[in-house]
Structures are given as structure tokens and as C-alpha cells.
Amino acid sequence: MQQWEDSRLIAAFKLKPDDKVFEVLVNRYQRYAYAIALNYVKDETDATDVVQESFMRMLRSLHTFRGGSRFSTWLYSLVYFTSVDWIRKNRGPVFLQVDNIEEHYDEILHGEPIAGNLDQKIRAEYIEKALKLISEDNAMIIRLFYFMDQSLDEIGIIMNIPGKSAIKVRLFRARAAMKQILNDLLGGHAKESL
Amino acid sequence: MNKTEINIRNYLDGSLSGEQERKIALLIDKDAAYREEFEELIRLRDGFDNLLLPEAPTGLTSKIMSAYRVEMLPTVFPPKAKMENKFEKLILNSLLLVPLAMLIIYGGIEFSHANIHRQVLSEEIKSSWIIWALILLNLFYGTRLVIKSHQFTNSKIKIQ
Numbered sequence: 001m002q003q004w005e006d007s008r009l010i011a012a013f014k015l016k017p018d019d020k021v022f023e024v025l026v027n028r029y030q031r032y033a034y035a036i037a038l039n040y041v042k043d044e045t046d047a048t049d050v051v052q053e054s055f056m057r058m059l060r061s062l063h064t065f066r067g068g069s070r071f072s073t074w075l076y077s078l079v080y081f082t083s084v085d086w087i088r089k090n091r092g093p094v095f096l097q098v099d100n101i102e103e104h105y106d107e108i109l110h111g112e113p114i115a116g117n118l119d120q121k122i123r124a125e126y127i128e129k130a131l132k133l134i135s136e137d138n139a140m141i142i143r144l145f146y147f148m149d150q151s152l153d154e155i156g157i158i159m160n161i162p163g164k165s166a167i168k169v170r171l172f173r174a175r176a177a178m179k180q181i182l183n184d185l186l187g188g189h190a191k192e193s194l
Numbered sequence: 195m196n197k198t199e200i201n202i203r204n205y206l207d208g209s210l211s212g213e214q215e216r217k218i219a220l221l222i223d224k225d226a227a228y229r230e231e232f233e234e235l236i237r238l239r240d241g242f243d244n245l246l247l248p249e250a251p252t253g254l255t256s257k258i259m260s261a262y263r264v265e266m267l268p269t270v271f272p273p274k275a276k277m278e279n280k281f282e283k284l285i286l287n288s289l290l291l292v293p294l295a296m297l298i299i300y301g302g303i304e305f306s307h308a309n310i311h312r313q314v315l316s317e318e319i320k321s322s323w324i325i326w327a328l329i330l331l332n333l334f335y336g337t338r339l340v341i342k343s344h345q346f347t348n349s350k351i352k353i354q
């Protein structure tokens with residue numbers, strides 16, 4: 001069962017709800033769901049609550065899933081909207097956070113400039129740091145595109161952004177913001193280091 | 195963002211047509227500026243590849259599965275209980291309606307004799323075993339329904 005494809009697991013679950021089938025889906029996607037939730041709610045405990053609620057929403061509406069998109073895309077969109085709902089409920093109205101890199105200059109310049117080639121682990125740490133400095137939505141687009149193997153169309157479905165070109169523009173902007181931050185973080189050695 | 199970067203990003207994202215893709219591949223091969231930009235973006239992409247997603251906390255699976263079990267109780271079992279409920283309601287209703295209809299019909303005979311105060315139920319009804327059987331059945335199903343609904347509520351409370 002661990003090797004079953006999502007579509008087979010879902011078909012089996014729809015036919016006869018089974019703990020084991022559900023657990024396979026949870027184990028397969030909880031890490032991704034957690035990453036999405038943590039991207040928005042920031043706190044680890046709150047992120048686990050959001051993930052749990054997302055899986056319950058998935059369970060309640062699984063009968064509506066017709067396979068029009070990948071199951072992962074559908075689930076990530078549930079996690080995304082559950083995260084947004086959580087923020088709205090706990091922090092009031094949701095405002096679109098913009099990349100304000102200047103605001104983070106102290107933080108960026110706090111570390112010593114890096115010279116020479118970075119090993120992969122350190123490079124990844126810097127990228128993670130840069131992801132935290134760009135807006136939540138831009139970080140989300142990058143995470144979905146690079147880490148969760150979602151296409152531009154699928155990102156549009158997950159984040160409810162109509163039009164492929166709109167996603168493309170946002171992905172470009174997110175990467176440009178990342179690049180600027182990394183250039184600042186790596187003190188002019190970005191080209192050699194990245 | 196310059197045009198070279200946009201073209202290469204589109205190339206790496208796989209969002210170009212076959213012809214455009216070949217054009218950019220050729221430019222990367224021949225043009226030094228394109229090649230330099232391409233290599234830089236590849237390094238950035240590799241950086242993303244090495245980035246690990248945060249580990250989900252231990253115990254998240256069991257937390258979700260506990261919520262699942264609570265969630266599934268009312269959704270898996272109740273539809274059946276609901277169906278039984280509906281079925282029983284139908285029986286109950288028919289059991290109530292049939293004797294009521296018979297009472298009206300037979301009672302109507304008595305009523306036409308203007309004997310309503312002294313003898314609402316005719317002797318025929320009083321001695322009809324069908325009526326009494328229906329009333330008893332009615333009582334039986336009603337009691338069963340009440341007991342079952344109590345059992346279901348108790349099991350729900352226990353699990354929660």
C-alpha cells in the first residue's frame with residue numbers, strides 16, 4: 001500500500017474508508033503540508049494545528065475531489081487556505097506582505113560577508129534565510145515550484161491566482177528578490193558562490 | 195531583470211515552445227553572456243535543490259490520526275444509523291397512521307350514530323387483534339429507537 005499511487009489510494013478510500021490508507025496519505029504529504037503551514041503561521045505548534053485541520057478538511061471534502069488536478073495540488077491548496085483562515089482568525093485581516101528588503105538590511109548585513117565558494121549546506125542555509133526575508137506569498141511560490149514540484153498552473157490553483165502569466169510574474173519577482181538578498185548576504189561574491 | 199535572464203528562466207522553467215527552446219539552447223552554447231547567466235541560474239537552482247523542507251514534528255501523524263478517528267465516527271457509521279432511523283421513522287409513522295385511520299373509519303360509524311361520548315371506540319376495534327398488534331409493534335420500535343440513540347450518543351462521548 002505504501003507504494004500505491006495517490007489515485008489508487010483515494011479510490012480505495014472512497015470505496016471503503018480505511019485508517020491505513022489515510023495514514024499512508026498523511027505520511028506521504030504531512031511534511032509538505034507542514035512546510036506550507038509554517039511558511040504562513042510561523043509558529044511550529046500552530047503549524048501542526050493547521051496541518052491537522054487541513055487533513056480533516058481533506059477528509060470531509062474528499063468525495064468532491066474528481067482528479068481534475070493532482071491530489072498533491074488539491075491538498076496543498078487546502079493547506080494554503082487553512083493557513084490563510086488561521087491567520088485571519090488569529091491575527092485579524094490578512095494583508096499582502098510585500099518584499100521590503102531595505103527593512104531587513106540590518107539583518108542581512110549582520111552576518112559577515114562570505115568570500116569564495118560555499119559548500120552546498122551553507123548555500124542552502126543562506127537560501128533559507130533569504131526565503132524568510134521575502135514575502136510569505138513569494139516564499140510560498142518558490143517553495144511550491146522548487147521543493148514541491150508544482151507547475152505554474154498548479155501554483156495558480158493552489159494559491160487561487162488566475163492566469164499563468166500572473167504566476168510567472170510573481171515567480172520572477174520572488175526570484176529577483178531572492179537574488180538581491182543573496183547578493184547582499186554574500187557580499188558581492190554571489191556570482192561565484194551561488 | 196534583463197531579457198537574457200527572463201529567457202533563460204523561461205528555458206529552465208520549461209515554459210517555452212520547442213522552437214524557442216532550441217533558440218535559447220543555441221544562444222547558451224554560443225553566447226558568453228547567455229552561458230554565464232545560465233550557469234548562475236543553474237547554481238541558484240542547485241541551491242534550492244539542496245535546501246531541505248522542515249521536518250514535520252514527531253507525533254504529527256498520531257495527532258492527525260486521532261483527529262481522523264473522531265471525525266470518522268459520525269461520518270462512517272451514522273449514515274447507516276441515519277438510514278435505519280429513516281426506515282424506522284417510516285415504520286413508526288405508518289404504525290401510527292394505520293390505527294389512526296382505522297379509528298377514524300370505525301369511530302366514524304359510531305359518530306354517525308351520535309354516540310360519541312359514550313362509545314368512541316366500537317366493539318369491533320376493541321376486539322381487533324390487528325389494532326393491538328400494531329400498537330404493540332409501534333411501542334416496540336419506538337422503545338428500540340430511543341435505546342439505540344442513547345447508545346450512539348454514549349459511544350460518541352466516550353471517544354471524544
